[in-house]
Amino acid sequence: MKKFISLILCAALSISVFTAATDSKAVEKQKIIAIDAGHQARGNSSTEPVGPGAQTKKAKVSSGTSGVSTKVPEYKLTLAVAKKLKKELVSRGYKVVMIRTKNDVNISNKERALKANKKADICIRLHADGVNNSSVYGASALCPSSKNKYVAKLSGKSKKLSEYVLSEMCKASGAKNRGISLRDDLTGTNWSTIPVTLIEMGFMTNPSEDKKLQSKSYQRKLAKGMAEGVDRYFGY
Numbered sequence: 642m643k644k645f646i647s648l649i650l651c652a653a654l655s656i657s658v659f660t661a662a663t664d665s666k667a668v669e670k671q672k673i674i675a676i677d678a679g680h681q682a683r684g685n686s687s688t689e690p691v692g693p694g695a696q697t698k699k700a701k702v703s704s705g706t707s708g709v710s711t712k713v714p715e716y717k718l719t720l721a722v723a724k725k726l727k728k729e730l731v732s733r734g735y736k737v738v739m740i741r742t743k744n745d746v747n748i749s750n751k752e753r754a755l756k757a758n759k760k761a762d763i764c765i766r767l768h769a770d771g772v773n774n775s776s777v778y779g780a781s782a783l784c785p786s787s788k789n790k791y792v793a794k795l796s797g798k799s800k801k802l803s804e805y806v807l808s809e810m811c812k813a814s815g816a817k818n819r820g821i822s823l824r825d826d827l828t829g830t831n832w833s834t835i836p837v838t839l840i841e842m843g844f845m846t847n848p849s850e851d852k853k854l855q856s857k858s859y860q861r862k863l864a865k866g867m868a869e870g871v872d873r874y875f876g877y
């Protein structure tokens with residue numbers, strides 16, 4: 642009888658191990674994603690080099706834009722979406738490194754990149770746009786060009802990451818896709834040693850896009866779409 646019970650137990654155990662291994666995507670995905678919620682409660686105007694060995698310096702963290710209708714600052718929006726993106730990525734089996742989880746921090750763009758480099762496979766920097774023309778709207782992604790002085794070798798992969806994350810985000814949310822911009826002047830990108838994209842999720846200076854960006858369900862769509870793009874990047 643004892644032998645019989647242990648046999649059943651053994652069979653049950655192997656079935657449950659088998660199920661755990663097959664029904665969860667989590668098993669395959671051991672990639673680590675860094676999420677940098679752009680800006681912080683207070684900007685820091687002291688400067689740092691824009692890349693390794695650079696003479697040119699820029700402010701450690703600029704203060705960002707804010708909602709023309711909602712008056713919500715960019716740093717609050719980026720953190721709200723970052724948290725939703727983390728949840729979505731974790732549910733898909735990724736590990737996530739959050740560069741910040743609070744608004745009241747003081748982390749320069751260079752420090753953000755170094756923190757991501759240390760642990761992650763790729764980095765997603767979340768931002769929203771602002772311009773002196775309220776009719777402009779839509780989302781875009783910024784990545785380094787192949788002529789970048791510091792991270793030229795990351796250009797190809799960063800471009801692929803940017804394209805996938807941006808297009809899936811726009812598909813999921815209905816945001817207008819304004820395409821990729823090649824930018825070699827971004828400190829947080831130039832200090833990277835891993836593929837990196839900066840996602841401009843929309844224009845906070847456009848009244849209707851500003852309101853949409855503050856909707857929790859819209860934020861969830863943005864996050865879901867970005868996670869879909871990450872899946873595509875890694876070929877999942």
Ligand SMILES: [Zn+2]
Binds near residue numbers: 679
């Ligand atoms: Zn920004």
